[in-house]
Amino acid sequence: MQPVDRFQPLFNPRSIAVVGASRHSNKLGHVLAANILGSGYKGKLFPVNPKAEEILGHKAYPSPAELPEAPDLGIVVLPRDQVIEALEALGESEVGAVLVITAGFRETGRQGFDLETKMAEIAARKRFLLLGPNSLGLINTGMGLNASIALEPPARGNIGFFSQSGALCAAILDWALGENIGFSKFVSLGNKAGLSEADALEAMGDDPDTTVIIGYLESVENGREFMRVAQKVTEKKPVIMIKAGTTQAGARATSSHTGAVAGSIEASKAAFTQAGIIQVHDVESLFDLARAFSCQPLPKGPNLTVVTNSGGPGILAADACEAAGLQLATPATATVEALREALPPYASLYNPIDIIGDAKADRYRTTLEAVAKDPLTDAIMVLLTPTASAEIMETAQAVIDISGETDKPVFACFMGDERIGPGRDLLLDAGIPCYAYPEPAVRALTAMVAHHRWQHRPWPVEVCFRRDKGKGDKLIHEARRIHLSELSQPQAFEVAMAYELPVPETTMARTSDQAVRAAKKIGYPVALKIVSPHIEGRRALEGVALNLEDPRQVRAAFADITARVMRRRPGTYISGCLVQAMGPKKAREVVIKLRQDPQFGPLIGFCMAGPSAEILNDIAWRLAPLTLQDAQEIIREIKSFPLLRGVRGEPPVDFGAIEDILLTVSQMAVDFPEIREAELNPILLSENGALVTDLRLTVG
Incomplete structure (x- = not known):
């Protein structure tokens, strides 16, 4: 028996009522109805307008109460003061989901906040899904549904996207059209009076048309629920997010924009880390990674082989790899022998493999065939600069052919613009990520390696200590x-x-x-x-x-x-x-902090004692409850970790002892949400154990 899809009325509606549909082409009610019809929607459309007999060839109805049947989806495009009445009427008709386009609610002040709260109460009482208000709409390319006020829907693809900002949605749609990037689902969350980012993640996580999920967040309504859903989804699919408000200025702007409380920067970063979410900081990186994940298999390890016709870009790629924690693969003996036979004597046979500036497409093809068979190579990057001898289109086709014959991810970096443009387009159309420089290609590959490790990480070990x-x-x-x-x-x-x-x-x-x-x-x-x-x-x-x-x-x-x-x-x-x-002499001093975050709950920090940790922001954070892996990672994440491992002949500290303290503080935080802040400072750490010499506990 198939499980019930609670999002069906929203993403796959059999009938739609547009409350506020208009005969005038300059009104949003007309744009929305026209978009639904123009996108190829095959279901029933019920325009609702008390002053019209017909809209866009469809019979209009005076009110939701007079619809011939309960619609799966109701869309409200009315002035703010009429929205509550429309929601009540749609609720009485037993609508399955309601999308509210209208703006002017929580983001405008107290009166708007009260109206938005009432909307949420109606949705809960009448048991329908609520998306919005202040939403741009939603798009499901799989069923030809454009229930949005966007001027042009995106191409069909396998990327799911959701955003809290409607304006950013519009900009990204326009950008994606220019880049020929397709989407499976596209959702503008708006003010999130009903459905939240956790609901969008859940829906796209279960969607067979979506293989990678990307999103833009300003605030998180329920941090614990968001993490629970995200951990479940990232087991199956990559989730790539931009979290706005990662500076103090951005946090203030977030609060002003959405009216929501912005949680701490450290808490959101810790939540993304512990949930397996890949965090990026700009829209370009968001789509660089989305394109890579959507069309290439995950690498099974961090070993990259670079094939280039120019030494300089190869060196740049090598630098980027080391900075990102990737490894340049050492070619197997058989691979080196095959390359020695096929390449000129002055070519470099070791990674990066420099096949020299006079390389034509056949030399690229031969080299890539050997590299693709190399058992020590997990991923391949092909660099090309437009030399006089370069055969750009033929080389692009060789890359496409080799990619189709291997289960290893293949990335291209065709450097230049006018000459290499057609080759880059050919690669992108064939599903080969192609970048203008090596660094973004390395960033994308690094994210894919990290996601592979996340999906194959050991089962989390939860530890519970004795306590009174x-x-x-x-x-x-x-x-x-x-x-x-x-x-x-x-x-x-x-x-x-x-x-x-x-x-x-x-x-x-x-x-x-x-x-x-x-x-x-x-x-x-x-x-x-x-x-x-x-x-x-x-x-x-x-x-x-x-x-x-x-x-x-x-x-x-x-x-x-x-x-x-x-x-x-x-x-x-x-x-x-x-x-x-007194504690042991020559002990190293560390600090454990605990504070409550309004969105995600208890947040635990770890750093070395002294002002340098705060001045240099050398502190790592995780959300409680911590697993043993979390405790191990938070210690090793700080830049000062080598001091704990031992330098200049010093022995390493007792890591087990500090891990135990972290896990105990985590347990304390879970047991007592009344603890608003705590600081264990300093903890004296030696090779034989740890001592908490000072402790502050603030309650509330």
């Missing part, structure tokens, strides 16, 4: 009960111990006498740290004393610390000092 959740719950809820926004240091350490985080022996001392007794019990040397609900950066205020060796030093440090803080922060309440066992 009840004790942690009691401490956090007690802090909230008395309206504390931040747990005291002793309370924070109690939570840490409840979760079995490795913390040094620590005692709270309210007087210098208590500090001396605590130091004696713990054992020298010890550290003293000021405790106050009003102080965050203790080191900045010199509220920390380390390596105290005897009672005299402890008493002096206690008096010195408390007096200094009182002098620098008059009126500050001081609870006392923490007395703490």
